[in-house]
Amino acid sequence: MRSTRLPELPGARRAARVHGLGAEALRRIxxxxxxxxxxxxxxxxxxxxxxxxxxxxxxxxxxxxxxxxxxxxxxxxxxxxxxxxxxxxxxxxxxxxxxxxxxxxxxxxxxxxxxxxxxxxxxxxxxxxxxxxxxxxxxxxxxxxxxxxxxxxxxxxxxxxxxxxxxxxxxxxxxxxxxxxxxxxxxxxxxxxxxxxRPQLDHAYPGAPDWSRGSGLRVWYAPTWEGDRPSVAYGSLVSHGVAVVESLMSDPEVRVVYRPHPRTGLSSPAHAAADRAVREVLRRDGERHLVDDGPYGWQWDFADACVTDVSSVAYDWLATGKPLVVTEPTAAAAYRPASRLLDELPLLPAVDAGSALALLRERGLGAGAAGEGPAAALLRDLAAYYFGETADGASTRRFEAAVADALALAAR
Incomplete structure (x- = not known):
């Protein structure tokens, strides 16, 4: 990825220091x-x-x-x-x-x-x-x-x-x-x-690590950020993060892909600290695990299971049919709507964060391709409700047809 840094302005930083300007003011200049x-x-x-x-x-x-x-x-x-x-x-x-x-x-x-x-x-x-x-x-x-x-x-x-x-x-x-x-x-x-x-699912994405298929089970932990207001405080890093990762690492066959949200820590020093703590835990195993801050999308095919929060990652993962665990928000003010996914798929409370691996195994991790059990059937049913038909480029065809209809509406 190429740098997006703008050219330095002569004296801009010096002027910012002299006039006490903050980073946002300097950015505007x-x-x-x-x-x-x-x-x-x-x-x-x-x-x-x-x-x-x-x-x-x-x-x-x-x-x-x-x-x-x-x-x-x-x-x-x-x-x-x-x-x-x-x-x-x-x-x-x-x-x-x-x-x-x-x-x-x-x-x-x-x-x-x-x-x-x-x-x-x-x-x-x-x-x-x-x-x-x-x-x-x-x-x-x-x-x-x-x-x-x-x-x-x-x-x-x-x-x-x-x-x-x-x-x-x-x-x-x-x-x-x-x-x-x-x-x-x-x-x-x-x-x-x-x-x-979900037309995003119809595309191949770069960024996957060069891990051999026989090197272990791949579990993706993708917490969302802390949010900028109480109603969207769904991030699990502080409440679940270290316990989830330590649970996954307790099995030497598991390899963790840890992907924090790009805005993690922006509003909460506690979440920034929890992110650092998770990274430190992963470093105990040297290069076995991955801290992922690159492109998004390759994880759908690459990982065998996912632990995430109430976020779009959970819904994207539905279409894979693979084991999914969604964390339960700890913030009392976090908005909890009526939701088939959140109501029918048992969530992982913070007190049980250390059982994340066991819960994934209950939902099929390590059992091979998704079968005909109740968990797989539930995920297929939820995927149909949230996304409709997604196989063989169906989403792309629907998206592009919808844009064509909007263009026709504009012409009228």
Whole structure:
């Protein structure tokens, strides 16, 4: 992965020290000074199509994982439709250019965005998050506005009242439609949601380690971050982390892939410390285990089982049919909606975190391919409810057909 660091500005750091500016203020200064140069680099990176599909991503590069969730499906869509990414910050734009083949349009303010929408006759706008800046694009009545989100889950984030602002919301399947219909007052879920499965599952992802198949069972521990408010405090690192990892490592046949969320520790020093503690535990076995901070997606095929939190990882893993353990949030204020996954699949409480390996074995770890037992049948049934048909590229076909329908709606 290429660096996305912006050029240093002469005297910028010295000025920041002299005037007591923080990191965010310095970042704004550097972005402002880099705007003209980045606009030219963006133009060289690819032509913005007319009448196309704009992926509106006006946020900081720390949230790039949200766009990364959709990058390969969007690049595949670009084979048949004009797709480009809209950014309003050079640092974010540099990161997108470094990772994606999609053209990037730079619209730093409302005037620039208005010119972009009018001059290129933007037909469809896609959104991968719920940031407040989305409303800068949502004010335009011409494009069809579609909320994608960046992962299927039953978290509070998935039932934001902001969904009412979009013309359509693409969901995985019946679960997403039911969730929004039940939670949002006056929201017609039948009319305004479209089931597209999980097109991410149709692509091959780089990054897997070179572990031989006979070197042991592979268990993926993927805790989410601590959240920035009590209602989304689902992260298990503090409550479960070390105990889960030590449980997995108690079997010398198990190899652990530990993938902390990219935002881990951003809001909680305790989670940052727990992350360090888990890494230290893994180091006891030298190079046997992996701390994974690379691309996302290869883990679905690579791992034999997964321990994760109430997050999109759990829902992505459903489609594999392999053993899954979801941790039980310890925060009393964490939003717990009605959810088939959370209600029907027993969760792992913090007091039992040390039994993670035993629970995975109960659900089939080490028993070979998924069979016809109750646990496998439950996972298949849940996968169908959350994503519908996913085999043989079905999700990609549904996603691209839904975008084509949105383009047709814009034309009318």
């Amino acid at each position: 550097r972005n402002a000074a880099s705007s003209r140069g980045f606009a030219e680099r963006a133009r060289r990176g690819g032509e913005v199509p007319d009448g196309g599909v704009a992926v509106f991503f006006c946020t900081g590069p720390e949230n790039l994982f949200q766009l990364e969730q959709w990058r390969l499906p969007l690049e595949h869509l670009a084979r048949t439709h004009g797709v480009f990414v809209v950014v309003d910050r050079p640092d974010t734009g540099e990161a997108v250019l470094a990772r994606s083949t999609l053209p990037v349009a730079f619209a730093a303010g409302s005037g620039a965005l208005e010119r972009l929408v009018e001059e290129h006759d933007v037909a469809v706008a896609l959104y991968v998050n719920q940031v407040e800046r989305n409303f800068r694009m949502l004010r335009f009545p011409g494009p069809v506005h579609v909320q994608l989100g960046h992962g299927e889950s039953d978290k509070a984030y998935s039932v934001s009242n902001q969904h009412k602002a979009y013309d359509l919301t693409f969901v995985g399947g019946a679960a997403g439609r039911d969730r929004l219909g039940a939670a949002l007052r006056g929201f017609d879920a039948e009319e305004r949601t479209v089931g597209v499965g």
